[in-house]
Amino acid sequence: MGIVFAILYVLIGVLVLFDIGGFITRRCERVQSKAAERHREMMARYGHLQATYAAGPLAQPAVLRALGLPLIALGGLLLLLHLG
Secondary structure, eight states, X not given: OHHHHHHHHHHHHHHHHTTTTSHHHHHHHHHHHHHHHHHHHHHHHTTOOXXXXXXXXXXXXXXXXXXXXXXXXXXXXHHHHHHO
């Protein structure tokens, strides 16, 4: 049972790291476009000049994809413990 969890961690980590299927990229684009639209509306409502919207770190695909590395490391360590 432990080896199944270890392999599952590694597979999920690889899927996230390489963004297989493009899910993370599409989701981040959608989040960033909605946030930029809300930002423009807020700036117009208060009569401010247009300011550029900068996405936060959790709305950037590279940051989310990098979260796959700890999953791969954890899965690898679990495999080493189970097989060692």
